[in-house]
Amino acid sequence: MPEEPRRQARGQRRMEQLTDAAAVVFAEAGYAKATTNAIAKQAGVSPGTLYQFFANKEALAEALADRYRAELKAAHEKAFDLNMAKLPLPELVDRMIRPMVEVNLANPGFKALFSSGDLPDRLTAPTRALQQAVTGRVAEVIAARIPDLPAEQRDTAAAVATQIFAALLGTIVTAPPADRERWITELNRALVGYLSPLESA
Template sequence: MPEKAEKALKPEEPKQPRRQARGERRIAQLLQAAANVFCANGYTAASTNAIAREAHVSPGTLYQYFPNKEAIAIELGERLMHEMREAHGQAFTPRNLELPLPELLDVVVDPMIEFNCENPVFLALMHGSEIPGRIAEEHDALHASLLTRVQEVIAHYAPATPADERARVADMTFAIFKGGLGLILAAPQGPERDATVTELKNALLRYLSPLTAAPVTAPRTR
């Protein structure tokens, strides 16, 4: 058979990897647009048309990847929670538990603040009204996991603390962090935000130090 005929009969190289890469880029583009819209308007007021406009695509293009707003929120929420689990998984380690309390606060609080500053949609989506039930369930599980980690920290520094008191202290610690985080996100990026981060660490340190009998030493400034 002539060489040209053999080439004509030879099947074309598969294009699936290229199509998959292009599809992943489009999904990332849509998710970033959704994050912007959810931050600006909240989940309830957001619409697929607004997300498509933000992504500079037609609604028809959006529907090729997501059937509705809920599907977009679920995909975005799952990716964010995966990143959050990785962030606090790297912070709450046995090695870090050997640090003095002020230094432990640095290695735990800093990555969690960094994550939320880089992903402001996390709070907007996770604490908005009418969020999809699947996201709410996964967020509740993540929240419970974080509280468990905080209780483990308290047990390490104050092993004589009863379990019910550890639970209350963990709840209060998380509430202080969440309140301070809102102030941090509202502060202008730069010296003002850095100062607010330091104030949050000071508040946590002064709350936890009496329980752990650790001397109150101001944490490092940013």
């Protein structure tokens, strides 16, 4: 492998290492109280090494936001694939909720950081827009599954289903790994129980 691509790969790994460390420190201390020294310590590097890749903590938060948005978009594409709309309802619900659970498990510091209110709005706004789009994506799946359902009823159902998911997501993410599947099963049951009467409405 030529030296230049090898150096680029090392640099990319270092940036990911620093971004991972920033996620931990931001989640523990909050954005306002986090310092680049604490992030460098968490990453196991010197502050000078951190500054070779990121000018300040806002640049780290921006990298973290960019990474999360990319992962969230990919999760949306898997979760809200309209080709799945006619699957048996429990299977459809399972295939919708798992990518969304996985992206939150993979980014444990993100929710604490981006809901804290102390991060610059220009960093949080695009992510909020993606999160708010979930209800619309759920409504699209319901429309594909139950095309005769009135639009107002469909949109209400999508909003309620999204709230049910959000209400249990925190429990799932913070549960010990051994208990997580049990909570995912309960979330599936709650959503199927709520959505199934719509199919015979």
